[in-house]
Amino acid sequence: MAKSITCVVPVYNEQQVIAEFIPALDKTLKELAFPYEIIVIDDGSQDNTMAIIHELRHQYPIHYLRFSRNFGKENALSAGLAHAKGDAVILMDADFQHPLEILKDFVAKWQEGYDMVYGVRKGRKDEAWLKRVCANGFYRLTSQIIRINIPANAGDFRLLDRKVVNALQKLPERNRFMKGLYSWVGFKQIAIPFEVQPRAQGKTHWNYYSLLDLAITGLTSFSAFPLRMIALGGIVIAFLAFLYALWIVLSTFLFGIITPGWATIVTTIMFFGGIQLFAIGVVGEYIGRIFDEVKQRPHYIIDEQVSFDDSQR
Ligand code: UDP
Numbered sequence: 001m002a003k004s005i006t007c008v009v010p011v012y013n014e015q016q017v018i019a020e021f022i023p024a025l026d027k028t029l030k031e032l033a034f035p036y037e038i039i040v041i042d043d044g045s046q047d048n049t050m051a052i053i054h055e056l057r058h059q060y061p062i063h064y065l066r067f068s069r070n071f072g073k074e075n076a077l078s079a080g081l082a083h084a085k086g087d088a089v090i091l092m093d094a095d096f097q098h099p100l101e102i103l104k105d106f107v108a109k110w111q112e113g114y115d116m117v118y119g120v121r122k123g124r125k126d127e128a129w130l131k132r133v134c135a136n137g138f139y140r141l142t143s144q145i146i147r148i149n150i151p152a153n154a155g156d157f158r159l160l161d162r163k164v165v166n167a168l169q170k171l172p173e174r175n176r177f178m179k180g181l182y183s184w185v186g187f188k189q190i191a192i193p194f195e196v197q198p199r200a201q202g203k204t205h206w207n208y209y210s211l212l213d214l215a216i217t218g219l220t221s222f223s224a225f226p227l228r229m230i231a232l233g234g235i236v237i238a239f240l241a242f243l244y245a246l247w248i249v250l251s252t253f254l255f256g257i258i259t260p261g262w263a264t265i266v267t268t269i270m271f272f273g274g275i276q277l278f279a280i281g282v283v284g285e286y287i288g289r290i291f292d293e294v295k296q297r298p299h300y301i302i303d304e305q306v307s308f309d310d311s312q313r
């Protein structure tokens, strides 16, 4: 039987672009000459997105899922993977930032036998310099700390073979740092560079806080290194304190009792108070995530689900 392709598109408040994007995507997929389906996951949009997609469903092979609220892009992608039937799944943003022309290269590489083909952005010129610096810092830090290799500047724009999709679905964790998980599952992977397009309409859903949150998720879900650093820091500080204690005893014998300074004591107490709170905070990050996992809540809740099989097609 001919192989088929599923294209998964997460959308959140994309009323300005979705009506243009779906036809363009459909046209591109048609040109690939594989049977295909499009899965649109509406991540709890509050604007007109839902109505527009329902309209589009009459013309295009859209399988539509709507979450009961906004659960975040990573969960939307998980839902897409869970419902995809294709032998390959393409993950794609709805805002035209991922160029459609590259899909044929993705599929060509898949045909050559690669299990995962991912887009790597050539530059980050479209982004503010602070975001760029933070992103670079993050990739440098994680590549040092995490033992798996996360390719820099690769995101969710990818083609995954069925094998990879099945492997990803076996990972039950709720704190899903997808960039890491793609690398963690392994398989034969290849990068294809692409130029990120400016967002067609609307604006990005990320802000610095959510990026920081993502970075912390990335670090904590792939490494216990921060915990080890705390332990190490504790040992170093205790050792220094011991040396200082020796020095105090010695200097008392040599020079007699020196009147202690308030300033030194107060600064030291505050300094170590700060360090301790920080350390507890880091441990807390891990505990918070354990708490998330043990609750075993579903990753998302589906409010409405319409497949094109049960509609007009
Ligand atoms: N998105 C989503 N849920 C969210 C935020 C974003 O499904 O909570 C979708 C969004 O509609 C778009 C894609 O994820 O299709 C990428 O989002 P965005 O363009 O805001 O991110 P950026 O391209 O700036 O990384």
Ligand code: MG
Pocket (backbone or CB within 6 Å): 093, 095, 097, 199, 204
């Ligand atoms: Mg975007």
